[in-house]
Every structure is written in C-alpha cells, then in structure tokens.
Amino acid sequence: MKSRKNARPDNVKERILEEATRLFAENGFEGTTIQAIADAVGIRKPSLIYHFASKDALREQVIEDLLSHWKEEIPRLLMAATDERDRFASVVMALVAFFQADRNRARLVVREILDRPDAVRAMVKMHIAPWVRLISDYIQLDRGRGLIRSDVDPQAYIVQVVLMVLGTMVAQEVAGDLVEGGEMFPGQMVAELVRISRDALFVEPGRGTEGAP
Amino acid sequence: MKSRKNARPDNVKERILEEATRLFAENGFEGTTIQAIADAVGIRKPSLIYHFASKDALREQVIEDLLSHWKEEIPRLLMAATDERDRFASVVMALVAFFQADRNRARLVVREILDRPDAVRAMVKMHIAPWVRLISDYIQLDRGRGLIRSDVDPQAYIVQVVLMVLGTMVAQEVAGDLVEGGEMFPGQMVAELVRISRDALFVEPGRGTEGAP
DNA sequence: CCTACCGATCGGTAGG
DNA sequence: CCTACCGATCGGTAGG
Numbered sequence: 001m002k003s004r005k006n007a008r009p010d011n012v013k014e015r016i017l018e019e020a021t022r023l024f025a026e027n028g029f030e031g032t033t034i035q036a037i038a039d040a041v042g043i044r045k046p047s048l049i050y051h052f053a054s055k056d057a058l059r060e061q062v063i064e065d066l067l068s069h070w071k072e073e074i075p076r077l078l079m080a081a082t083d084e085r086d087r088f089a090s091v092v093m094a095l096v097a098f099f100q101a102d103r104n105r106a107r108l109v110v111r112e113i114l115d116r117p118d119a120v121r122a123m124v125k126m127h128i129a130p131w132v133r134l135i136s137d138y139i140q141l142d143r144g145r146g147l148i149r150s151d152v153d154p155q156a157y158i159v160q161v162v163l164m165v166l167g168t169m170v171a172q173e174v175a176g177d178l179v180e181g182g183e184m185f186p187g188q189m190v191a192e193l194v195r196i197s198r199d200a201l202f203v204e205p206g207r208g209t210e211g212a213p
Numbered sequence: 214m215k216s217r218k219n220a221r222p223d224n225v226k227e228r229i230l231e232e233a234t235r236l237f238a239e240n241g242f243e244g245t246t247i248q249a250i251a252d253a254v255g256i257r258k259p260s261l262i263y264h265f266a267s268k269d270a271l272r273e274q275v276i277e278d279l280l281s282h283w284k285e286e287i288p289r290l291l292m293a294a295t296d297e298r299d300r301f302a303s304v305v306m307a308l309v310a311f312f313q314a315d316r317n318r319a320r321l322v323v324r325e326i327l328d329r330p331d332a333v334r335a336m337v338k339m340h341i342a343p344w345v346r347l348i349s350d351y352i353q354l355d356r357g358r359g360l361i362r363s364d365v366d367p368q369a370y371i372v373q374v375v376l377m378v379l380g381t382m383v384a385q386e387v388a389g390d391l392v393e394g395g396e397m398f399p400g401q402m403v404a405e406l407v408r409i410s411r412d413a414l415f416v417e418p419g420r421g422t423e424g425a426p
Numbered sequence: 427c428c429t430a431c432c433g434a435t436c437g438g439t440a441g442g
Numbered sequence: 443c444c445t446a447c448c449g450a451t452c453g454g455t456a457g458g
Contacts, residue, residue: 163380
C-alpha cells in the first residue's frame, strides 16, 4: 500500500477533465489558463501537459465527453414515450433535465457555437441531425392523423424548442429580475417553455379531429 | 487643407469601437487582443490606449453603445402597432430585424451573458425589465378581453420569445444542416419562430370570443 | 508527476 | 498618434 495525499488519487485525468469542463464553461476557453486548471486539480502545469498534450487537446476531449454523454442520453429520453401528447412533454422535460443535471453543459455548448461554429456544425451534422430528422418524421406522421397543426415546420420547430431550452439554462442568472418571482425563476421559465412548445404544436383538442364527416 | 492617408481620417475613436465590437463578437473579449484591434484599425497599440485607457474601458464603451442603440430602438419598434394580432407580429419581426441588421449584436449579447452575468443582470434590471413589464401589461389586458390564451405566463413568455430570436441569430451558421433547405435557413427559422410565438399566445380565432353569450 | 526554464505575447507605461 | 520598452503571464519543453 502506497501512502497518498489526496482524497482521490488515481483518476487525475478525470479530475483534470472535470475542472477543465467547469472552467471552460464559466470563463470560456481563452479565458481559462492551463495554470488555473492545474491549480484547481492541485498539480503543476507540466503534469497536466503530461496527460493532455496541449490545451487544444484538452478542449477536444472535454467536447468529446459531452458529445458521448449526449449520444447515450438521446435514445433514452426519446424512449420516454407514453401517449402522443405526453410523450412530447416528457421528451421536452428530459431535455431540460439533461441540461439542468449539470448547468455547465448548456454554457459549454453555447460557447462552442460562438467560438467554433464550423466544428460544431460538423458535429451537429453527424450526431444530432439524424435525431432531428427522426423526430421530425414522427411529427409529420401525427400531422397526417390530424393531431398536429398543419402549418408547423417540424425541423425548424424542433430547433426552436432546443434554443428555448439552451437559452433558459444560460439566461437563468440574468433574467431572474425579469420575472416577478425572482427565485422561482427556473421552474417558471421551464413551465412556460413546455406550454409554448405544446400549444404551438398540437391542434386544440376536440377540434378538427373527433371523427368528423 | 491637410493631406491625409486614410479614407476615414478623423473618427479613429469610432473605428476602434467598430472593430472592437466586431472582434469581441467573433472571438470573445479574452480571445481578442488590443493588438488585433489596433491592427484592424491601422494604428499602433499605444495609440489605441490613448483613446481608451484600458481594454476593460473599451469593452465598457462597446456595451454601452449597444445598450444606447437598444434604448432608441425599443420604443420605435413597440410603436409599430396596427391591430392586436399584427402589432404582435410586427414587434417580433422588428426584434428580428434589429439583430439581423448587425449579426454581431446577438453574439455580443450572448457572450456578455456568459462572461459577466452580474453586469448583464444589472443592465437588464434597469433598461430592459421596464419594457418587459409594459408588454406584459398589454398582454394581460388583451387576456381580459379573451384574445389571449388563459394559461400564458406573460413575462416568461416574452423572455422565451427573445431567447428564440437571439438563439436563431447565433445558431444561424451551425443549424443550417438541420433544416432541409440549407441556404434558406434564416428565413425558415424566423418564420417558424413567428408562428410559434403567435400560436402559443392567441386563442384560436372564432373560438370563445365572437360576441358569444 | 516534479523542477527549471523558454520564447512569445499579453496589457500597459514613459516620454515625446 | 508614434517609438521604445516593461513586468507578468501565456502555452509548452527538457530532463528527470
């Protein structure tokens, strides 16, 4: 048995990734020095460079980890299906939960969109676009059955819902004063986002359908 | 008459602000060096520091200019009123137009939210919150007249619409592959955002109102 | 995983 | 608005 100073001895690499994720999300990539990351982990700068050859390599790994988390989670949250109307709400809520589980995720995504649009574009095309098309197909199917408003643009609709989710997470601290409650802000914003998504998608119940002619 | 080298001689200060705005929006504050700004303007670093005492002072001025532009524009775009339903659409379109007029504006706002939430919070409280309350009051008035869905949370609703507008501007280059068209992306996203905002706000026409009992 | 160290660049100053 | 210059810090290397 070797004696050790730190509470968590082995997984230094993991801890570097954790702290880097947090600091990149909070201060941005350019706003974060590898020195600051090393300090947060409790090691020296060259030791960090031993684990990740460069600051850019570290960024790449942080993003890749986020993406692989996504790739696990998306199928899971899409399977949260019950009937058409509540499958919908549960998917939106699961999306919210995914980002709320670690508030840094949304910040990191938005920062990457701003800093490296081309890299994000490639990732989106490969890993996200197929899911958007899938959900879009489901929406179009339900539209054929008269459940969905006829003027919905399914793909643009999905993107707008995601933008509301990301925006709600990022703006959390900023928009608190806009909504009366103040402290109850996140819940209020999430509730309204679910309502907007629902009312903008579905035909009013008891209208149009209902085995008419 | 003095002879001059540059096309624009006098307004060096303005040109510094222009280039700083562009570079802060594109690369972030930490990702932009005053050297890069000076190069873009065509002057030396110490000359820039003569006009703006520090990099932080420059940032402050950039943000203040953006804000004062807002304070001029908001009343203008709120006055774009016709009847209740189209006043609404024209306000949303004017909001879109404001950000589309200079694509850097949206990026800059989102970056500030990420980098300095506290500073933005204070600005929002002072300069934006009153307008949100005003519009919210209008919505509540129209709700009393049965034009508006009864479960709308007016303030949260307004914030969500703004989040969609900002998100649409920022995600423009990234989400192009998500929507089939590709090139016609911005228009498609804006159209869907207007539709969502409208359908999520108003009661279906010919329902509930219509001078019934 | 560390000590010792490097060239380049950072924001900014002195002084004109 | 410029030349000349500064201390501090940047990401990263050498060598153990």
